Amino acid sequence: MITTLIIFFILGLAIGSFLNVVVYRLKTAENIVWERSHCPHCKKIIRWYDNIPLISFILLKFRCRYCKQKISLQYPLVEFFTGAIFTFIGWRYFVAADPMTWVATLYYLGIVSFLIAIFVYDWLNMEIPGLVLWPAVGWAIVFNLIFDYSKLGNTNVFDLHIYSAVLAALVAFLFFFILSAASREKWMGMGDAFLAILVGLVTGWPQVLLALILSFFIGAVVGIILILAKKKKMKSQIPFAPFLVLGTLIAMFFYVPIVGWYLSLFRF
Numbered sequence: 686m687i688t689t690l691i692i693f694f695i696l697g698l699a700i701g702s703f704l705n706v707v708v709y710r711l712k713t714a715e716n717i718v719w720e721r722s723h724c725p726h727c728k729k730i731i732r733w734y735d736n737i738p739l740i741s742f743i744l745l746k747f748r749c750r751y752c753k754q755k756i757s758l759q760y761p762l763v764e765f766f767t768g769a770i771f772t773f774i775g776w777r778y779f780v781a782a783d784p785m786t787w788v789a790t791l792y793y794l795g796i797v798s799f800l801i802a803i804f805v806y807d808w809l810n811m812e813i814p815g816l817v818l819w820p821a822v823g824w825a826i827v828f829n830l831i832f833d834y835s836k837l838g839n840t841n842v843f844d845l846h847i848y849s850a851v852l853a854a855l856v857a858f859l860f861f862f863i864l865s866a867a868s869r870e871k872w873m874g875m876g877d878a879f880l881a882i883l884v885g886l887v888t889g890w891p892q893v894l895l896a897l898i899l900s901f902f903i904g905a906v907v908g909i910i911l912i913l914a915k916k917k918k919m920k921s922q923i924p925f926a927p928f929l930v931l932g933t934l935i936a937m938f939f940y941v942p943i944v945g946w947y948l949s950l951f952r953f
């Protein structure tokens with residue numbers, strides 16, 4: 686078991702490292718796969734031994750070997766959190782002897798990777814990358830259909846994953862679409878409405894409601910902290926996708942315990 690989890694963590698580190706590259710190159714419009722990584726400051730090619738997730742950053746003391754410029758903390762943080770979430774997914778869903786859990790695990794690893802890339806890209810650029818979002822939407826739809834197919838015989842349409850996913854996507858999209866249209870994209874951008882489609886697809890109905898409530902709650906708390914810390918003013922814009930992604934991840938993995946806890950508050 687522990688070996689499996691270590692493999693998941695290392696896989697997560699590697700994917701996290703790749704996601705950093707994807708986010709960087711989507712902005713600079715470089716070739717994602719075939720180009721060697723280079724330092725954004727001095728453009729020197731980064732050698733493989735300087736490109737080992739986490740370890741290289743620590744050995745190099747977070748600086749480029751050549752120009753000694755600081756490497757953004759974003760790189761090791763994204764790697765670490767991708768590794769941590771991958772480990773969690775392996776622990777929660779993966780059973781080596783059961784092929785169906787392989788499919789579920791693959792689904793979650795993929796969705797989480799897409800969500801992390803969207804989180805980081807929007808954080809840096811205040812924009813949701815369509816080149817990540819739409820493949821993620823496709824991924825969610827295909828896997829929902831696979832999960833439904835695997836237990837055909839259950840003919841009630843309302844019990845299907847895809848029904849709950851599409852309903853949730855529609856509600857979430859309309860909610861953000863109205864916010865965005867009513868405010869002429871001041872409160873919320875159209876990109877957030879498109880991201881809401883993905884949020885609905887991966888959480889389903891009614892879990893999507895928790896994802897939305899959590900994202901507004903986390904957004905409000907972070908916003909207040911930033912204003913108190915004088916990093917932002919009342920009117921400044923903060924990217925919303927990171928909060929939507931956080932709300933989605935929490936609702937996706939912890940819906941049952943959170944709702945159980947909430948309901949227990951009203952039981953005396």
Ligand SMILES: [Zn+2]
Pocket residue numbers: 724725726727728729749750751752753754
């Ligand atoms: Zn450099």
